[in-house]
Every structure is written in C-alpha cells, then in structure tokens.
Amino acid sequence: MLRLNNVEVVYDRVILVLKGMSLEVPEQRIITLLGSNGAGKSTTLKAISGLLKPERGEITTGSVEFAGERIDHRGPEEIVKRGITQVMEGRRVFDDLTTEENLLSGAHTRRGLAEIRTDLAAVYEYFPRLAERRTLKAGYLSGGEQQMLAIGRALMARPRLMLLDEPSLGLAPLLVEEIFQIIQRLNRQEKLTVLLVEQNAAMALTIAEHGYVMENGRIVLDGPVAALRENPDVKEFYLGLTEVGTRKSYRDVKHYKRRKRWLS
C-alpha cells in the first residue's frame, strides 16, 4: 500500500537526515518503526505526509508511493485527500478550539455534512470520554484525552493509512494500554492500516505484525515482531532486557562490552 524507496531527506539544504530509507506498509497491517532519538523516525513520517516543508526539509532522491502512485512532492492537503493522515508527535490539538471543533477540523478535506456527522458519532463511540468533553476547549483536556482527540481528529479525514507518531508520549501506562487497544480495534474494525512510530518498543511490538528498526537515517533491521522480540540487539537496546530475559540493572551495564552490531 505504501512504499518508500531509497528516500533521502535533507534539511536546510545541508543536513542529511534520511540516508536511503526504504520500507513497506502492506494494506490493513500494523507496522512499527522503532529507533532511538534522532534516528529519523519523525522525519520519515513527515516525508510521507508532506509536512517537511514548514521545517525546511526536502526529499532529494527516492520515491514515496501510495496505492501505486507517487506522492512525494505533493502538498499535505492533497496527501490527506488521498487517504493518509498523520497524528503528530506531542498531540498538537488545537487548544483554543473545542473538542468538537477539533474533530470537525479533521474533516476539512471532505464534502457531505451527513457523512461527517455519522463519523463524528463513530469517533465519540470509540472515545466516549471525548463525547463528555465535547464543548470544552481542547487545551483543558488531560494528556490522554488530548491524545485520543488527536487520533479522533485524524480519523475524521477517513484515512486508509494512519501515521502515528509516539502516541504513548508522556502518558500513564494504563492510558497507553487503552490507546493501543483502540488502535488495534481501529485496525480490525475499520480496516485501518497503521504505521506506528514508538519509543515504547515493548508495547509497539505487541500490537504490530512487522517491525523496522531505524538508526542514523536508515533501516538497520526488520522482520516479523516475533523475530524482533527474540533478537538480542533489540532486546538489549530497545526492550532493556538481558539475554536471559530478566530486567537489567544499570549497575551491570558496561557499554564498551556490547555494541550494536550493525554500527561497526
């Protein structure tokens, strides 16, 4: 459904952030993209959704294909119309607008008020808490509610593919679980394809089917999540477990002993 071929992204014409990034997201799957800070995960998502420009970024080589057509160098509103919506990192709800206005803004690219109303009701069904807060300014919602609102707002565009950037950021573990369950439900019931970027690798690897590990602007490892969970490097660097599978104590960490193999 979505395919990135050898994409390079340059910021400010000099800083090379993605160095030949390739990945594939098949229809109706949940795919996760893992990696440490600054690996280029968010940049990858923005390259797909067309949001690089306001940050002075640009795709210099490679292609992004969605449903068989190239979408790199298209404007973000055009990409939303084609069925890709990004939920940006840090929620980014419109805090001066009410919950309902936030959701309606998500349907901006669509025509047909009746359908939009039905979808609004559907979003309230997925997130009953938003229904209670319908007329409250989004700035006054809690972090978890704001994340739900950000996802709900993205749903209002009726996407086929949703790009989720760190939905667990800054949320309590219980809420993280709730949000991930909803993502799974959306995937099953609404046949929504999801590309999930996460720091919380343990969580991401439980709901996704296939995972990519990114480092320094390129993919260094990929495979079905079961295989990734067993990979000693992933275990050590992303799941924080030693090879025996027990929680690691920071006292024992000796960084010079083990290095990420793919870096050498």
Next chain:
Amino acid sequence: MAFFFDLFVNGLMIGSMYALVALGFVLIYKATSVVNFAQGDLVMFGGYIAAALVVLYKLPLAIALPVLLGSMIALGFIVERGVLRPMVGQNVISVVMVTIGLSQVFQGSAAMLWGAQTKSIPLPIPLEPYVIWEIYISPVNLVAALVSGVFLVAFAWFFRKSRMGIAMRATANDQQAAMAVGINVRFIFALSWAIAGLAAALGGVLWGNLIGVDTQLALVGLKVFPAVILGGLDSVPGALVGGLIIGAVESVAAGYVDPYVGGGTKDFLPYVLMILALMVRPYGFFGREIIERV
C-alpha cells in the same frame, strides 16, 4: 444627561466603524501573525475606489458597490500572494517594514490614479437627525453602525460556526497541525487578507462618506491600534469591544473637554488609554490566554 447620552450613543456608532477596520487588522494578525500597518491605507484605497466609481465614472451605487467589494477582495488576495507570501519565515521587523512600505505605496498610487484633492462619496442618506428621547442621532452614523453591525455579526457567525471558520481558527492556533489535517494554510492566509479587504472596502465607503476621501483617510487606521490593544491583538470579539470603547470614549471626552482646551482630545485620549491598557493588561481584555498544562 441628554448631552452625555447624545455623545455616548453617537460615539458608539463611530466606534462600530472603528471595529470594522480593527476586525481586518485582527484577522490578519491572528491567522498569519503579520502586524499590518497598512490596514488604514486599505480603508483609504477602498474609499478612493468608491469615490472614483461613483463620482468619476458615474456608476450607480447598485453597480459600484459590488465592483468595489470585488476589487478590494482581489486586492487583499494580490497583496497576500505577491508581497507577504515571499516574506513568510522572515523576522517580524522586516514584515512590519513591508506593511509600512505598502501603506505608502497605497497612498501614493491612490493619489496618482485619482488625484489628491478631497472627494465626497454621496450616499442617499438624509441629513436631518432623528431625535429619540432627546438624543440626536445622525442618520449617517446610524447607517454606518447598521452596516458595520451586520458585517460583524455575519463574520462572527462565519468564524465561529462555518467549517472554513473552524479551519481559520485551527490555522491561527497551530499551522503545522492544521496542515496535517489537510487544511490548505496558504488558502487560509489569502482568505484572511480577502476578508480584511472586504472590511476595508465597507470601512472606506462609510468613513469616506463621513469625512471625505483623500489620503488623510488612512489615518483612521491609526485609531485601530488603541482599539485592538484594548481588546486584545488576536481577539475578534476584542476588536469589536475595543472599537466601541474607543469610539465612545473619544466622543464623550471631546464633548466635555474640548470646549476648555480648544480641541484635540479626540486624537489624544485613545492613545493614553492604549498606553494604560498596555501597562495593566498587555494582552488586552480578550487577548489569547495561553492555555498551559501543568
């Protein structure tokens, strides 16, 4: 007491015309973060076009008005696309300088195209004041207040309820997030300028009818600053309330103080008010309270 209410009511009506001009200013600031020092000059330009259409080209009002509104909307679009869009991302002072430059260009080109001498816009409004409970209400002011009022209410509805209005507010709130939901931010910018042009066209006709059309008409733009500072730079209801307050205050003050000092209170008090407002409430009565989660 009748004297006071007379001044007050007529001041409010003048204030509604300030509000009209202030609305354009606030809208541009809110949506595009540009402080537009050329708002008064847009009003003047609107007045000039109106005067030219009616007096020079002898068009009937029913034709002149749509032509005027259309050309001012187009002017707003052109200014945004041609002059301000290339300035996106530049620092605030450069953008301010560009709008100051624009204001001079408007004044110069209006004088070049249609002459510098004062013109009048004849509107079919009776001159005899209405007297209601001993208050003299000038029909010109009344019409001005009605037109401003209708425009402001229509705009308020559009801004609060329509989907495009929601998109405009979303863009004002977070541009990148607005792009992410598929809002065409560049179109929203152009739309803000177009609406500001529309408000300026109406303002130009009303003010031009009241004080005559020449390049001095641009000075009404200066009264907008106290109005928007009082109301809050980024607040649409603030523009309305600020405009009304400035109109009422200057009218009442001029009525009571001018006989003793020989005039000028009108031009002086709004700015004193503005300076005080800046000291006490720098973001205005309705300015954006930044919601912070702690």
